[in-house]
Amino acid sequence: MEEMSSMERVTAVLNHKIPDRVPVIFWALTIGAREAGIKMFEYSTDGKKMAEGQLNYLRRYGVDAVIPGSGIAEVAEMFGTKTKYYDTMYDTPAIGETVVKKPDDWEKLELSITPGISASLEATLIIREETNNEVPVMGTVVSPLTLATWIRGMAETIRDTRKNPDELHKGLNIITDIERDMVDAQISLGTEIFFMPITRASRDLFTDKQYKEFGIPYDLKVLESLKSNYVIGHVCGNYPMLDTIIERYPLSAVNWWDRGTKYSLKDGRDMKERYNSKVVLVGGLDQNKTLIMGTPKDVENEARDAIEQVAIDGEFILSGGCELSAITPPENILAAVETAKRYGKYPIGWIV
């Protein structure tokens, strides 16, 4: 038996206290289908099956949190997109048809409750009950600009930034309001910790100037409604605007691809110092390489290196840099958790 439950461990870290050991969390959505042994459609639309998949994932690997859901298509669908499911166990549902087809459609956006989101909410409640509230069951809230690109299409949204900025701003305002309502709904179901994909804050996708106009104001508005909750922000992409996020966003924790971008965990810690931030750093494992193609020993080495880089004073969660791929070998997930248990116990000394 460990000293702390997952809930205690994760909230300790988010409250800047020293936990018993480094927690391990993945953004693990679609892997639930494999863990339940079912195809993606069933997993994505049936709350009981989704709960089963996520509970199996939780128990099999001993990770410290779950995030029910099946990916972006499920969230976009609430705004009216059509979802395309593949008849397999591993392939993420995709947005099959966008909903904002012309600039005028931006102001017509509204929310509808879909089988996907009902399944996620049902799964949330089931898992919470099954785990006696001892494991964080996280909620999801999405950066409005990210959502805009899902429901309009990436290229079309980009064209709107130039040709129809007013309509796009209208859409972003509506999305922001709807997101705030969704946050309230999740809070009323007992969700305290949120995961927020902020995936367009990447310099290969938008320049700082563009993100300042179409991204930041709306992100901050959403975060405003989450003031009394914990939020783990996930900045995606190959050139994350990590500096901006750490400087300006009121996040509890921040996750990025520290193994695949120019910012290592140590760089993240330097930025914290520079901006006088106490944000918890989340990452350390390469979800595209080591976790998928490496051996358990490779995963262990990478995890130990991450712990060595930044875990010593707490404020660290071991994780991947983006979604945990549904083809990640089970032994590699186990190796990550085992390493945290063996080498991530506090107090942490330098590993020699």
Added chain:
Amino acid sequence: MIKENNILEELTRLIVDGDDEKIKEITKKALNTGIDPYIIIDALNKGMKIVSKRYEDRDIALPELILAGDAFQASMDIIKPKIKRKSEKKVGRLVIGTVQYDIHTLGHELVKTMMEVEGFECWDMGGDVPDEKFIEKVKEVNADILGLSALMTTSMPKQKDVIDALKKEGIRDRVKVIVGGAPVSQEWADKIGADGYGKDAIEATIVAKKLLKIE
């Protein structure tokens, strides 16, 4: 002559600025002035190469790149009918698309645009393309090159499936296969038996031309 140069320079600049409205007007003006369509295309190409280079150097972001592509297409739409009557100078026939279960299409669309810049005739299959659709198209248009894009680790194996399907159909040696997409690498290309790999759109054109032995 000076006027011609001014028009051509303006076309290059409009590509770089990604102005797909003004460029239509200037393209028509260029054609009316009697400038050879191929010289106009050279001016457009120059713009696309500047933009691609700047993107690879991270001087600009995706919006500038996409808007430049739009401007390029807008101008080409006007020029194409004019060059149809001349003898086709196409250097090769490319079928390109994103593999099944993967809907990331922006990358291969840019590759397609740059291949057009280099004089290839292109068929864009879109995203989430089943293996057999690629095979059908390759046969139908008698393609020289097949470009397969995959942006996810979960969809990469599909590139191999398409190559295997070409073998099964007995047409593997009739077409060169190039692969690309963020998680794809030269090692992966070698492993699955592709003929080439391109890390970005410019490299894609270089590899394609090399494979077809075009100078």
